[in-house]
Amino acid sequence: MGDHILLFIFDNKSEADRVISSEPWSFDKHMVLFQHYNGEVPIRNLVFDKACFWVQLHDIPVKFMNIEVAKKLCDVIGEVCEPLDKADCDGGGFMRIRVSIDVNQPLCRGRVVMRKNGSQFWVAFKYERLPNLCYWCGCLTHSDKDCAIWINSKGRLSNDAKQFGPSLRAPPFFPSQRSVVSVPGIFSSSKANTRKPTEESSPETSTPDMETDGGNEYLM
Numbered sequence: 001m002g003d004h005i006l007l008f009i010f011d012n013k014s015e016a017d018r019v020i021s022s023e024p025w026s027f028d029k030h031m032v033l034f035q036h037y038n039g040e041v042p043i044r045n046l047v048f049d050k051a052c053f054w055v056q057l058h059d060i061p062v063k064f065m066n067i068e069v070a071k072k073l074c075d076v077i078g079e080v081c082e083p084l085d086k087a088d089c090d091g092g093g094f095m096r097i098r099v100s101i102d103v104n105q106p107l108c109r110g111r112v113v114m115r116k117n118g119s120q121f122w123v124a125f126k127y128e129r130l131p132n133l134c135y136w137c138g139c140l141t142h143s144d145k146d147c148a149i150w151i152n153s154k155g156r157l158s159n160d161a162k163q164f165g166p167s168l169r170a171p172p173f174f175p176s177q178r179s180v181v182s183v184p185g186i187f188s189s190s191k192a193n194t195r196k197p198t199e200e201s202s203p204e205t206s207t208p209d210m211e212t213d214g215g216n217e218y219l220m
């Protein structure tokens, strides 16, 4: 269709939905963006700026390892794709959340989480099936050599000045290879069944307040 836009026609909607739900896609390691097209607007009016990724959240203290907290942490990087299946979100030693991300914005490397007692911890974000991206500015829309930061430097920048790197890439995730398995005891099961919705945590965007757990003890 011109200007790097291709039109794929499927026999039925479910096939098209399956392809889009399997994002992100890439060709020769470069990002390929998809969206539904109803044929009722000019092709040039389409805006390709979003892609869905599974984002892994590492280094969350065990006390806060749940979907609600993980979703709130991901609020700043894009729109969380609902519904989320609990089994898909449990990475074993980390959480996974599916998020629709604006590819024109730098990828978020993580968040500092403040606690009520003043202490803080860093949650690192890693992205599954990440295609090529710019390690100078963290955007998916161009490579290192095409970045304005690099071009404006006239080649004077060293690689040490890159603010982004391979640490953003999550290793492939296979549910059967989870390194941590959670087995609730009798007390935990009964407590989960009686917990009220108002007892869930409610972190804010900038400094989530997560001191809302019911006081479980954790042994390492």
Ligand SMILES: [Zn+2]
Pocket: 134, 135, 136, 137, 138, 139, 142, 143, 144, 146, 147, 148, 149
């Ligand atoms: Zn760049």
